[in-house]
Amino acid sequence: MDRTRVLEIWVGLFVALGLAALFMLAMQVSNLSTLGQGNGTYTLEARFDNIGGLKVRAPVSVAGVRVGRVTGIEYDISTFEAVVELAVDEDYAEFPRDTSAQIFTAGLLGEQYVALEPGGAMEVLEPGDEIRLTQSALVLEQIIGQFLYSQASGDKEK
Amino acid sequence: MIETQEQDDAAILVRVRGLRFARGRRWIFDGVDLDIPRGRITAIMGPSGTGKTTLLRLIGGQLKPHAGSIRVDGREVPKLGHTALYELRKRMGMLFQSGALLTDMSVYDNVAFPLREHTALDERLIRDLVLMKLQAVGLRGARELLPNELSGGMARRVALARAIALDPMMIMYDEPFTGQDPISMGALVQLIRLLNDALGLTSVIVSHDVQETASIADYIYVVSDGKVVEHGPPEALNRSESPWVNQFMHGLPDGPVPFHYPGREYLDDLLDEAG
Amino acid sequence: MFTGLLDTLQRLGRAWLDFFNRLGRGNLFLLHVLAGLPGLLLRVRLLVQQIYSVGVLSLLIILVSGLFVGMVLGLQGYRTLVDYGAEESLGVMVALSLVRELGPVVTALLFAGRAGSALTAEIGLMKATEQLSGMEMMAVDPVKRVIAPRFLAGFISMPLLAAIFSAVGVYGGSLVGVNLLGVDEGAFWSQMQSAVELEKDIYNGVVKSIVFGFVVTWIAVFEGYDTVPTSEGVSRATTRTVVHSALAVLGLDFVLTALMFGEV
Numbered sequence: 132m133d134r135t136r137v138l139e140i141w142v143g144l145f146v147a148l149g150l151a152a153l154f155m156l157a158m159q160v161s162n163l164s165t166l167g168q169g170n171g172t173y174t175l176e177a178r179f180d181n182i183g184g185l186k187v188r189a190p191v192s193v194a195g196v197r198v199g200r201v202t203g204i205e206y207d208i209s210t211f212e213a214v215v216e217l218a219v220d221e222d223y224a225e226f227p228r229d230t231s232a233q234i235f236t237a238g239l240l241g242e243q244y245v246a247l248e249p250g251g252a253m254e255v256l257e258p259g260d261e262i263r264l265t266q267s268a269l270v271l272e273q274i275i276g277q278f279l280y281s282q283a284s285g286d287k288e289k
Numbered sequence: 290m291i292e293t294q295e296q297d298d299a300a301i302l303v304r305v306r307g308l309r310f311a312r313g314r315r316w317i318f319d320g321v322d323l324d325i326p327r328g329r330i331t332a333i334m335g336p337s338g339t340g341k342t343t344l345l346r347l348i349g350g351q352l353k354p355h356a357g358s359i360r361v362d363g364r365e366v367p368k369l370g371h372t373a374l375y376e377l378r379k380r381m382g383m384l385f386q387s388g389a390l391l392t393d394m395s396v397y398d399n400v401a402f403p404l405r406e407h408t409a410l411d412e413r414l415i416r417d418l419v420l421m422k423l424q425a426v427g428l429r430g431a432r433e434l435l436p437n438e439l440s441g442g443m444a445r446r447v448a449l450a451r452a453i454a455l456d457p458m459m460i461m462y463d464e465p466f467t468g469q470d471p472i473s474m475g476a477l478v479q480l481i482r483l484l485n486d487a488l489g490l491t492s493v494i495v496s497h498d499v500q501e502t503a504s505i506a507d508y509i510y511v512v513s514d515g516k517v518v519e520h521g522p523p524e525a526l527n528r529s530e531s532p533w534v535n536q537f538m539h540g541l542p543d544g545p546v547p548f549h550y551p552g553r554e555y556l557d558d559l560l561d562e563a564g
Numbered sequence: 565m566f567t568g569l570l571d572t573l574q575r576l577g578r579a580w581l582d583f584f585n586r587l588g589r590g591n592l593f594l595l596h597v598l599a600g601l602p603g604l605l606l607r608v609r610l611l612v613q614q615i616y617s618v619g620v621l622s623l624l625i626i627l628v629s630g631l632f633v634g635m636v637l638g639l640q641g642y643r644t645l646v647d648y649g650a651e652e653s654l655g656v657m658v659a660l661s662l663v664r665e666l667g668p669v670v671t672a673l674l675f676a677g678r679a680g681s682a683l684t685a686e687i688g689l690m691k692a693t694e695q696l697s698g699m700e701m702m703a704v705d706p707v708k709r710v711i712a713p714r715f716l717a718g719f720i721s722m723p724l725l726a727a728i729f730s731a732v733g734v735y736g737g738s739l740v741g742v743n744l745l746g747v748d749e750g751a752f753w754s755q756m757q758s759a760v761e762l763e764k765d766i767y768n769g770v771v772k773s774i775v776f777g778f779v780v781t782w783i784a785v786f787e788g789y790d791t792v793p794t795s796e797g798v799s800r801a802t803t804r805t806v807v808h809s810a811l812a813v814l815g816l817d818f819v820l821t822a823l824m825f826g827e828v
Contacts, residue, residue, distance in 0.1 A: 135609065138616045145620045149724025152731035153770070159753070160659045160734055161762040190758060197758065349701050378703035389698030392690075403702045406709070451702075 172199060172218040173258035177232040182213045183243055183268025185234055190244045191217050198223040201245060217245060227252040231264035243268060302327045302459055302491045303348055308357035310340070310347060317343055318354070319515035325459075330485050330492040332506035334499065335513050336537065341495040342386075344512075345461045348493070349383060350374045362458065379407055382452030382460040386467060388444035390436040396423070396447050397432040403454045422450040426480060442473025446480065453484060459491040460484070466498040478505055499538055503527070511537060590786045593707075597785070600705070600712035610713040618679045618714065618781075619721030623728070625678055626671060630729035633670060634736025637661055641737075642745050654747050655756030658737030663760060663769045664825070667730035669817050672776035675722055676809035680784035683714055684805040687788025688798035696789075711785050718784065722777025723770055730769065768824045775816060780809045 182204065191199040203216035217232075229250030236243050247262070256262070303325035310318040317340035325331045333341055346352045347359060350366045359366045364377060390399050400419045404410060410418070423429040426446040436444060445465060452460050462481065466474055482505045485492045496502045503509065503523040510520040511534055519526060519534045527538055536544035552558070604611055641657040687710065690696050696706040734756075741747040760766065784805045791801040 135613075139612055141620045142612050142615045145615065145623060145721075146724065148623075149721075149727055152724070152727040155731045156663060156727060156734075156766050156769075157762055160663065160731075160756055161760040161766050188761070351697065351700060375703040375705070378701060381701065383698070383701040385694045385698055385701075387694050389694040391695055391699075392693070403704070406702070406704050448698075 171221045173221055173224060174202070175217045175219060175226075175256060175258075175260060175262055177215045177217060177245070177262040177265050178207070178210070178212045179215060179232075179234065179265050179267045180212060181267040181270060182215060183234055183236075183270055185215065185243045185245070185268060189242060191219060191247065192244060193223065193247045193249065198247070215245065224255075226256045228254040228256060228260075229264065230256060230262055231266065232262045233266040234268035236269070300326055302362055303493070304358075304360045305348075306358045306360075308347070308354050308359065310343065310352070310354045312340075312343075316515050318347075318357075321357070321512065321515070321517055323510050323517060323520070325491060325493055326508070327458075327491050328485075328489055329507040330481065330494060330505055332494045332496060332502045332509045334496060334502060334509055334511050334537070335518075337497060339512050339514070341497075341512065342463050345383065345463055345493070345495055348461065349378065349381060379403075379455055380458045382455075382457040384445065384448050384452050384460060384462045384465060386464045388436070388441075388448040390439075390444055390448055390451070392436050394436075395432065396428065396434050396436070396439070399436070399447060400432075400451045400454055403451065407455060418454065419450075422454050423447075425453070425484070426450045427476070440473070442469050442477065445469075445473075445477065449480065449484070453488065453490075456488070457490070459493065462492065462494045462496070464496055464498075465494060466496055466501045474501060481505060499540060503538075513537075586790075589790065590782070593786050593789060594782055596707045597712050597715050597782075600708035601716055603708055604712055604716060607713075610709075611716060614713045614717035615721055618683070618717045619725065622675060622678045622721070622725055625674055626725045626729050627732055629670065629674055630667075630732035631736040633666055633729075634658060634662065634733030635740045637666075637733070638737040638740030638745070642741060642747070651741075651745075651747050652751035653755055653759075654741045655738070655752035656759040658741070659734050659756045659760050660765060662730045662733040662737075663765050665817070665821075667733065668726045668769055668772035668776055669813060671726040671729045671773065672722065672780055672813040673810055675718075675725060675777070676780045676784070676806055676813070679718060679721070680780050680805050680809050681802045683718070683781070683784040684788040684791070684802045685798055687711065687714070687785060688791035688793075688801050691789065691791050692793040692795070692798060694793075707789075711789060715781050715785050718781030719774075719777050722780065723773040726773035726776075727770070764824075768820075771824075772817065772820050775820065776813050779812050779816060783809050783812065 185201065185204065187201055187204055189201045190197050191201060199217055199219035201215055202218040203214075205214045205216075206212075207214050215232075219226075226247065227250045229252040231248045231250065233246045233248065234243055235246050250264075301324045303323075305321055305323045308318045308321040309316065321344075323333070333344060335341055343352065347354055348361060348366065350369060353367050361377060362380070364373070366374070366377070369377065390396075391402065394402065397419055400422055401415050404415050404418060408415075419432070420429055423432055426449050428443060428446055428450065431439070431443065431447075436447070439447065449460075465477055465481065469477065478501050481492060481494070484490060494502055494506060503526075506523055508520070509523055509526050511518045511526065513533065519529055519531055521529075526534060529535055529538065533545040535541075542548060637658045638654065641654050641661075642651055645651045645654055645657065687696075690706075690710065696710065699706045699709060738749075738752060742749045742752050787801040787805045787808070791797045
């Protein structure tokens, strides 16, 4: 009897440890804790001329706080624009109509993300609405090109 | 002699007819007929390698014959389904040569094993039954030991206690005397006879130990080359006129069974060089 | 010349047939084992005993290996990432490698070596000493009584062990990365949390470990049950368990990874 008791205690400990490890992976390692407790999301759309290296699953943030993520990227053949689908946590649902979206890069070589900047309008964006004001990603080659061009023209003016 | 099936089943527990069984391309049994009467000790003897153990496995339904009939207690064993076969096996005990005790359990738990598996008795009753069975084989004091602490003879006696735990109608002994010292051999011989008579069992012994087997068997079948060569009570077989049976029963080194395994002429083999 | 070719062909054909023969028997055996599982619900004690010998006894090797694998990942990852100034992503790298790949795969390999070989040897020896046959003659189905609890125990233990391995590994990575090499603790954890996804990464890792647990335990109990009942047969079966499990795990890992992460 005593032996089976020890055995059962060990097995209980083992199972508890395994479940604790799973729990730790879910809470501590993954994005479960950062995404709210499985709340619903609502979808917004934003059109960009150029999304640079933006990927599906990239973060969406407001004032540096993560509020959602990119769930879809498509190309609209009629307007030649990229259509980006953003899933935003319902907790942060109240965005003014004139909110603008920009694509930034975290650090020099880091991943790209969508930053939303709320405007001052009284009306609120409904699920499925489109964000009108967008600014495309900065593409390094373009910036360098512009820089060289302005340098050159500046030299001429002198 | 034409008996009806019922009368037959009343006297004969195991009836084997026209049994054929092959392993690979070799016929181990090629038309074996035998009857094992209820309440008696029947021995099946023969030289090593004649498939005596195979015969027990056929009776127990662990192997299926290629032809012929094996009836145990009126039921055709090869035709039984899984459930019916397991029901029948609850009433058969088998003593393996090695004892086949479960090595991770004590002697007590080994004997209790079939009771716990097949009955819903509570532990106190099981304890009584186990102690009774262990007492019968004289090992009540060894109940806390593990199988690897037992001698070969003791392991077989424990296995015997386990085999009778469910009060079966028959017990099959596979080479019970092999590799036993004279004392444990004597104990086993006495035990088999005693249990058979006291519990009203039917016993089947498969063995090639002529002296011991002949001393307790009521009836002996001698099997060789896939056939029953001779059968009868021990005294009759001892006086058998068949030279083969004579050689076997008295353990003569040469006779109809040659000392040499069949092969080419010795001289030819020696002179032959290239393979 | 010509007969030599024929002989080779015949050997090839026989090996092929043998392979399918074994596969078929393995599948039938699996069905038999699965049929024995419902009965186990009534006999939890048998299961507990096997979880002890399959799971608890594998715990130490899993804990130690997990810690070291995580620490090595921390060291190696840091050396690579620091060249790009991206050492803050160390947490992401360690966690993703562990959760997606190393956790399930290394655990399955260790599990095959520690628990699988022990299962095969134990069952093989029970067969060689006629214990399985003896049970059959006692009207106890050895597949249900002996194999099924061991199979279920392996199936349950493996995902738990893989989770423990990954968790300890992440801890080991943070130990080296944060405490030893000075990566910012906040960045280490927050980057990890924003990059590792519950549904995709953790969930898929768990699915992998469940599949590996199923396959490794299946191979182990089948090899044991199918052993040639001699001491040589048992040792061969044990070796086969480890080799076949390793091959199956690595092959399946590729297939599963392609299915799960292939179409991004």
